[in-house]
Amino acid sequence: NxxxxxxxxxxxxxxxxxxxxxxxxxxxxxxxxxxxxxxxxSFEWRNLHxxxxxxxxxxxxxxxxKAGSSGSSPQRQSLSNHHLTTSKxxxxxxxxxxxxxxxxxxxxxxxxxxxxxxxxxxMLPRDAAIEEILSQERDHLRDFTRVARERRIxxxxxxxxxxxxxxxxxxVSAALGRATAMVVHEAVEDVxxxxxxxxxxxxxxxAREITRDEMEKDIDNGKDEQxxxxxxxxxxxxxxxxxxxLIAKCRDEEMHHKEIAVENDSQRAPMYNVLYHGISTGxxxxxxxxxxx
Amino acid sequence: RKCIRFTNLCRHYSxxxxxxxxxxxxxRTTMDKYVYEHGFTNNALRAAIEEERLxxxxxxxxxxxxxxxxxxxxEEASIYAAKKYASEKQSMTSGKQVVMxxxxxxLEYQAGFIKANMWKQxxxxxMLQSKSKAIESLQRFADEVAHEADAxxxxxxxxxxxxxxxxxxKRMGVSMVYAATELxxxxxxxxxxxxxxAFLNDQVDACVSLKAFGEEAKMVMDMGTFMATTxxxxxxx
Numbered sequence: 001n002x003x004x005x006x007x008x009x010x011x012x013x014x015x016x017x018x019x020x021x022x023x024x025x026x027x028x029x030x031x032x033x034x035x036x037x038x039x040x041x042s043f044e045w046r047n048l049h050x051x052x053x054x055x056x057x058x059x060x061x062x063x064x065x066k067a068g069s070s071g072s073s074p075q076r077q078s079l080s081n082h083h084l085t086t087s088k089x090x091x092x093x094x095x096x097x098x099x100x101x102x103x104x105x106x107x108x109x110x111x112x113x114x115x116x117x118x119x120x121x122x123m124l125p126r127d128a129a130i131e132e133i134l135s136q137e138r139d140h141l142r143d144f145t146r147v148a149r150e151r152r153i154x155x156x157x158x159x160x161x162x163x164x165x166x167x168x169x170x171x172v173s174a175a176l177g178r179a180t181a182m183v184v185h186e187a188v189e190d191v192x193x194x195x196x197x198x199x200x201x202x203x204x205x206x207a208r209e210i211t212r213d214e215m216e217k218d219i220d221n222g223k224d225e226q227x228x229x230x231x232x233x234x235x236x237x238x239x240x241x242x243x244x245x246l247i248a249k250c251r252d253e254e255m256h257h258k259e260i261a262v263e264n265d266s267q268r269a270p271m272y273n274v275l276y277h278g279i280s281t282g283x284x285x286x287x288x289x290x291x292x293x
Numbered sequence: 294r295k296c297i298r299f300t301n302l303c304r305h306y307s308x309x310x311x312x313x314x315x316x317x318x319x320x321r322t323t324m325d326k327y328v329y330e331h332g333f334t335n336n337a338l339r340a341a342i343e344e345e346r347l348x349x350x351x352x353x354x355x356x357x358x359x360x361x362x363x364x365x366x367x368e369e370a371s372i373y374a375a376k377k378y379a380s381e382k383q384s385m386t387s388g389k390q391v392v393m394x395x396x397x398x399x400l401e402y403q404a405g406f407i408k409a410n411m412w413k414q415x416x417x418x419x420m421l422q423s424k425s426k427a428i429e430s431l432q433r434f435a436d437e438v439a440h441e442a443d444a445x446x447x448x449x450x451x452x453x454x455x456x457x458x459x460x461x462x463k464r465m466g467v468s469m470v471y472a473a474t475e476l477x478x479x480x481x482x483x484x485x486x487x488x489x490x491a492f493l494n495d496q497v498d499a500c501v502s503l504k505a506f507g508e509e510a511k512m513v514m515d516m517g518t519f520m521a522t523t524x525x526x527x528x529x530x
Contacts, residue, residue, distance in 0.1 A: 087375070087437055087440075089368075089371055089372060089375055089433050089434065089436075089437045149443075152436065152440060154460060154461075155460050157461070159458065160458060
């Protein structure tokens with residue numbers, strides 16, 4: 001028997017999980033191969049100031065009106081009083097946060113979705129599905145624009161490009177038929193749902209890192225460990241609460257759009273696979289570009 | 294390369310706070326006292342450091358030397374403008390007034406050096422060595438001005454125009470107006486810089502009319518596209 005001299009090896013995992021056993025219930029590599037703040041394209045997401053302008057749930061109110069009373073410091077115009085504003089003048093840190101790029105790309109994405117739906121509506125008027133999708137996308141766009149305006153985030157330079165390309169895509173897909181229009185929506189909403197989920201993960205990771213740093217500093221200053229841990233959990237709960245709920249709400253509604261698309265016979269479109277993959281790839285490229293420019 | 298810059302930029306806030314306050318104090322002393330004796334040179338900075346009773350080796354804290362002090366002065370001018378605008382916000386009625394007021398306040402902070410014929414020396418020194426930082430500082434000021442001016446737009450256009458090219462066009466317009474006015478002010482000899490404020494008024498009017506021209510041009514293009522598509526679709530039929 002050729003197997004008689006064989007030595008039994010425990011099954012190795014060629015994947016990133018450990019082999020199933022109670023003592024090895026962890027990942028062989030960490031979930032993120034490098035720390036988030038190196039992975040994200042602008043690795044400098046750490047706002048140096050301990051109270052960054054927009055990390056916690058309450059957005060600070062407007063800048064200089066509050067800052068009149070700085071009589072205690074001997075210098076005029078001390079910058080350190082103004083760290084709670086979103087104004088780039090008063091809170092000038094050379095490291096901008098990754099949250100800014102997230103909101104920028106989300107706003108560009110919602111604008112693209114609105115424009116695609118408008119193009120489709122032009123070619124297929126009186127279509128209830130497209131009208132429902134369009135109204136919800138307009139709400140998303142309004143929300144993200146308001147958030148970006150409050151935080152003084154610049155919009156992407158590719159805005160006119162996406163405007164034209166999106167309208168053209170909407171018109172062409174609707175001209176090819178209702179099923180093709182629905183395929184476009186299905187593909188785009190799939191990519192966007194994954195994208196939003198990834199953003200929520202990144203925000204969670206940032207929350208853990210920042211609150212862990214603060215917790216360690218508190219413990220060094222002599223605070224009780226249990227109290228510090230509890231406080232760090234509380235801070236994680238309110239870390240960017242508004243933004244997280246907004247992204248979650250948009251993700252849920254985008255998945256609803258995908259369901260609408262599937263119900264309206266998107267899977268029966270001609271060349272479904274080609275269209276789906278092509279539009280997914282285009283969407284991912286657009287997201288990549290919008291994050292950077 | 295990135296690792297070296299990272300350590301330079303990412304020293305913890307508690308450490309940077311102490312050095313930042315000391316640096317601000319030294320900049321203040323330099324610009325108030327010592328530039329009149331030594332001009333805009335590193336000697337003024339050294340004199341301020343000596344007054345602070347530090348060793349002259351502390352000049353190593355300032356990589357760009359006197360240019361850093363000049364830039365800090367320019368940033369303080371922007372902050373003065375923002376604060377003064379905040380106290381007079383209620384009396385503003387239009388975006389044009391906002392732009393004029395903020396630029397005027399920033400320039401009047403620098404009027405002292407301009408009247409003493411020293412500011413062109415400072416500007417030359419900056420342009421030679423740390424031009425990019427001056428441009429960034431100007432961009433931040435332009436962002437602040439445009440943000441305040443946006444409050445006077447109609448609510449629909451606030452939401453609609455945010456994601457068009459207007460965002461960039463406005464900031465560039467404000468930067469150009471400011472640069473032109475500052476250059477004009479260097480050679481202005483009128484009482485209380487009246488000519489400069491009139492020049493500023495003209496520049497802002499030109500920007501506004503440019504915007505109106507752009508809108509009209511867009512309307513013309515839209516009409517042209519519509520006519521072309523109608524003609525082609527008729528021809529195809």
